Amino acid sequence: xxxxTLASPTAESQRPLDAAAPSPAGGAAPRRRSVSPAQExxxxxxxxxxxxxxxxxxxxxxxxxxFGPLLWKLPINDIDFSARxxxxxxxxxxxxxxxxxxxxxxxxxxxxxxxxxxxxAMMMAIFVGVVIGAIAGxxxxxxxxxxxxxxxxxLSLPQLPLLLLVIYLFRDGLKGVFGPEVGMFxxxxxxxxxxxxxxxxxxxxxxxxxxxxxxxxxxxRALGATTPRQVVRHILPNALGPVIVAGTIDxxxxxxxxxxxxxxxxxxxxxIPTWGRILFDAKDYLDIAPHWALFPGFAxxxxxxxxxxxxxxxRDALDPRRVL
Amino acid sequence: xxxxxxRRLLIAVPSLLGISVVLFxxxxxxxxxxxxxxxxxPNVPAExxxxxxxxxxxxxxxxxRYFRWLAAMLQGDWGFSFISRVDVDTxxxxxxxxxxxxxxxxxxxxxxxxLPVGIISATRPYSVFDQIANTLAxxxxxxxxxxxxxxxxxxxxxxxxxxxxxxxxxxxATGWQWWWENIKQSIMPxxxxxxxxxxxxxxxxxxxxxxxxxxxxxxxxxxxxLPERTVIMKHVVRNALIPVVTLVALQMPxxxxxxxxxxxxxxxxxxxxxxxxxxxxxxxxxxxxxxFVFACLVIFFxxxxxxxxxxxDPRISYx
Numbered sequence: 001x002x003x004x005t006l007a008s009p010t011a012e013s014q015r016p017l018d019a020a021a022p023s024p025a026g027g028a029a030p031r032r033r034s035v036s037p038a039q040e041x042x043x044x045x046x047x048x049x050x051x052x053x054x055x056x057x058x059x060x061x062x063x064x065x066x067f068g069p070l071l072w073k074l075p076i077n078d079i080d081f082s083a084r085x086x087x088x089x090x091x092x093x094x095x096x097x098x099x100x101x102x103x104x105x106x107x108x109x110x111x112x113x114x115x116x117x118x119x120x121a122m123m124m125a126i127f128v129g130v131v132i133g134a135i136a137g138x139x140x141x142x143x144x145x146x147x148x149x150x151x152x153x154x155l156s157l158p159q160l161p162l163l164l165l166v167i168y169l170f171r172d173g174l175k176g177v178f179g180p181e182v183g184m185f186x187x188x189x190x191x192x193x194x195x196x197x198x199x200x201x202x203x204x205x206x207x208x209x210x211x212x213x214x215x216x217x218x219x220x221r222a223l224g225a226t227t228p229r230q231v232v233r234h235i236l237p238n239a240l241g242p243v244i245v246a247g248t249i250d251x252x253x254x255x256x257x258x259x260x261x262x263x264x265x266x267x268x269x270x271x272i273p274t275w276g277r278i279l280f281d282a283k284d285y286l287d288i289a290p291h292w293a294l295f296p297g298f299a300x301x302x303x304x305x306x307x308x309x310x311x312x313x314x315r316d317a318l319d320p321r322r323v324l
Numbered sequence: 325x326x327x328x329x330x331r332r333l334l335i336a337v338p339s340l341l342g343i344s345v346v347l348f349x350x351x352x353x354x355x356x357x358x359x360x361x362x363x364x365x366p367n368v369p370a371e372x373x374x375x376x377x378x379x380x381x382x383x384x385x386x387x388x389r390y391f392r393w394l395a396a397m398l399q400g401d402w403g404f405s406f407i408s409r410v411d412v413d414t415x416x417x418x419x420x421x422x423x424x425x426x427x428x429x430x431x432x433x434x435x436x437x438x439l440p441v442g443i444i445s446a447t448r449p450y451s452v453f454d455q456i457a458n459t460l461a462x463x464x465x466x467x468x469x470x471x472x473x474x475x476x477x478x479x480x481x482x483x484x485x486x487x488x489x490x491x492x493x494x495x496x497a498t499g500w501q502w503w504w505e506n507i508k509q510s511i512m513p514x515x516x517x518x519x520x521x522x523x524x525x526x527x528x529x530x531x532x533x534x535x536x537x538x539x540x541x542x543x544x545x546x547x548x549x550l551p552e553r554t555v556i557m558k559h560v561v562r563n564a565l566i567p568v569v570t571l572v573a574l575q576m577p578x579x580x581x582x583x584x585x586x587x588x589x590x591x592x593x594x595x596x597x598x599x600x601x602x603x604x605x606x607x608x609x610x611x612x613x614x615x616f617v618f619a620c621l622v623i624f625f626x627x628x629x630x631x632x633x634x635x636x637d638p639r640i641s642y643x
Contacts, residue, residue, distance in 0.1 A: 050459075153342040155574060156626060158618035160581030161599060165615050166350055168603045256468045260585055263470045264600055276470075283474055283589070287482045294478075297471040305466035312462075 044317040051313020054306035061303060065111035074102040077271065088291055095291040097281065106273040107296050113274045114255050115303065117188055121254035124193025126247045129200025130236070136201065137208025138231055148205070151198045159195045160260065166191050167266055180269050188267065192257045200246050207239035241318035248311035252304045259300050275300045332630045336623050343619040344397070348390045351612060397616070403609035407602070412613045416595055420617070423594030426513050427583050433518030434525055441522075442529025443561060446537060457526065464523025469582045473516045473589035480512060487512055491592040513586045520582060521575070528571045532564040539563075566637050573629030576622050 035043075046052055074092075079099045088095045094103035136147040167187060174183035211217060212235060220234050261267035262276030263283075270277065275296040282293035396402075402412040441461075445454040467475075481489035488509050497505055536542065537560050545559045546552075584596030591597065595614050602610035 050462075149342075153339060153346070155577075156339055156619075156622055157343060157346065157577060158580050158615065158622050159577045160584050161615040161618045162346075162350070164584075164599060164603055165347075165611055168606075168611060169350060169353075252466070259468060260470060260581070264585070264588060266600075266603060279470065279474065286474060286478055290478055290482075293474050297468075297474060301467055301471060304468070305463060308462060308466050 041314075041317040045313045048309075048313035048316050050309045051316075054309035054313070057302065058306040058310065061111070061299075061306070062115065065108055065115060068108040069105070069112075072105055072108060074105045077101060094295040095289065097278075097289070097292050098285060103278070103292060103295055106278055107275065107299055110272075110274040110278060110296065111299060111303075113185075113268065113272060114258060114276070114300070117185065117192070117258040117274075118251040118255040118303075118307075120185075120189040121192040121196065121257070122247050122250040124189055125196040125250050125254075126200055126243060127197075128193065129197035129246075130204050130243065132197065133201035133204025134208060134231055134236065137205040138212065138227065138235075144205070147201075151201050154195065155198045157195070160257075163191050163195065163257065163261065164264070164266060167261065181272055184268050184272075188258055188261065192254045196250055196253060196257075200243055200250075203242045203246055204239055207242065208235055211235045211238055244318055245311055245315045248307060248314055252307040252311070255300065255303055255307075328634055329631065332627055336627055339623055340620065343623075344394055344616065345390070347612065347615060347619070348393060351608075352386050352389070402613045405602075405607055405610050407605050407607045407610075412609050415598065415610065416613060416617055419593055419595045419598050422592060423583060423587065423596060426510065426517065426586065426592060426594065427579060429510065430514045430517035431521065431579070433514055434521035437518070437522035438525030438529050439561075442526045443533055443556065445526070445530045446533035446564075447556060449534060454530075458530075461523045461526045464519055464526075467520070469516050469520050469585045470589060472519065473512070473586060476512045476516060477589070489590060491590045509590075513590045513592060516586050516589075517579070517582050521579060524575070525568070525572065528568050529564070532567045533560055535567075536560050536564045562636060566633065569629050569633050569636060573626050576625045576629075580618050580622060 079101060092102050092104060094107060097103055097106075132147055132151065136144040136151075170187055171184065174187050177183060178186060212230075217230055217234050220230050225234070258267060258274065259276030259279070262274050263280045265280055268274050268277055270281070278296040279293055279300075282289070282296070285292055400413060402416070404410075405412055405415055408415060441457050445457045448454055477489045480487045489512070491509050491513070492505075542555060542559050545555045550559075580596075583594070584599060586592070587594045587596035588600050595617060599611060599614040599618075601607075602614065
């Protein structure tokens with residue numbers, strides 16, 4: 001109900017009657033007349049200092065991961081036995097591993113995969129969650145009960161053991177069809193996404209229950225909007241705030257899940273150095289080459305921490321129930 | 325309490341059945357064959373393979389195989405490990421206690437951190453203590469368990485040389501010495517799991533206490549002149565714990581996931597490391613059974629959470 005409470009005692013109160021101009025794209029205009037929901041969210045997001053700092057840090061990380069390999073020309077699999085297990089130096093800023101491969105290059109390359117897995121698994125989870133939550137929320141009755149039973153069942157499944165089981169059973173088949181890298185990527189994304197949609201489904205369903213009784217949906221219904229149109233045009237856009245927050249945190253969880261699988265030796269094959277895979281290779285050399293484990297581990301930590309903080313900031317910005 | 329417990333138990337049965345269906349579907353959909361090991365082994369003649377397939381009914385329709393498998397599981401016939409040549413249930417029974425001990429201790433540690441810190445944070449919101457605790461909690465649950473494990477090994481085993489980093493199940497010492505050795509080797513695994521859980525629970529406790537502390541009955545309790553301690557412990561915390569228990573129950577699968585990783589890092593002989601070993605060695609019966617045991621454990625802990633819920637909130641237990 002607190003959705004109409006604008007947490008903006010300063011900006012809007014100066015010109016309260018001027019909000020009639022519906023120009024959502026007019027953000028760049030010299031005279032600010034109205035505030036679009038996105039601008040309002042951004043204004044609230046900026047108040048969360050750690051979230052802003054995290055956004056900057058994460059952007060730097062993404063930039064490094066995307067463009068770093070273009071600038072840092074050392075190949076990830078350049079074997080150099082004269083520089084085995086060397087500590088950080090100018091030539092190898094993160095040191096080298098047991099084959100003399102440059103860890104900096106490997107961390108940069110692995111970041112691409114780890115982040116890509118995180119994003120793709122998040123999208124998969126959001127997609128499944130929104131579809132199931134929307135169907136349950138709009139149809140109610142027996143369909144809703146059945147879908148929620150499935151959701152609860154999935155919530156009580158032991159996720160990591162099942163992830164391991166599915167990967168164990170399916171990896172060879174998919175590798176045969178798509179090749180080792182793409183097959184593993186598809187499998188990991190499907191599996192992580194397939195086990196993380198439940199919170200989103202619950203959120204969407206709860207949102208649908210409250211939104212479908214609101215006046216504007218009733219008005220659309222009275223105007224003869226079909227159910228799909230009500231859902232897609234009227235209810236779903238208003239239910240997206242909490243979903244975006246959940247999705248952000250899902251990225252972090254998916255990165256952790258992928259790293260965990262790789263760390264257990266069941267993720268990507270050894271020639272694809274994701275962050276978790278580098279840690280897996282490094283853990284037996286912890287006493288003589290701690291840098292090998294520290295840099296990829298720190299990269300995972302930093303990515304997850306910043307994403308969690310951004311999620312926290314987004315919750316402040318998008319979740320209207322939590323006005324500061 | 326009796327009928328409530330019975331009802332909760334009855335609700336757990338369909339979940340278990342559902343999990344068994346999911347597990348079996350995954351197994352049935354998988355490409356390849358659980359008898360591939362035998363098929364590629366040249367020492368096994370073809371007719372023996374056919375007989376084995378017939379004995380285990382691998383050529384029957386899926387639903388028949390499911391019911392046969394379920395019946396066997398219910399009768400305690402969990403199969404035979406391909407690798408260690410032991411019945412799966414004895415293998416698992418050997419290892420469950422260690423896992424439960426590590427998980428239980430780490431949950432106690434998590435509670436011992438999360439309750440006081442969360443309550444103090446919520447009673448002084450936005451104070452320095454709250455901000456520090458909040459930052460540490462964020463860091464705590466952003467650190468993946470496998471990385472904390474490695475960091476602790478690096479610090480306590482390699483740099484300081486205080487604690488052993490390989491868990492040994494066969495300590496020869498007796499009496500106090502035995503206990504001391506076991507405590508020493510359990511410290512790091514318990515810390516890894518406990519700190520991770522404690523960090524996320526701290527946030528739950530804090531927000532739940534913050535929700536309750538503003539309610540009218542708390543103001544009333546204060547204006548009656550009750551000491552602050554009584555107000556917090558009896559009027560706030562007990563009510564705040566209700567949503568916390570729900571969230572903790574929802575986290576149970578993640579706890580077991582963390583336990584697998586921890587057991588693997590410290591080489592603890594629990595069911596988590598059994599699962600990883602079985603996967604790396606293609607030991608299908610063990611993998612299926614351990615996954616099912618994990619599922620049962622999750623349901624069991626959810627049941628405990630439900631009972632706790634009923635104890636905390638009398639309105640629920642007698643409904």
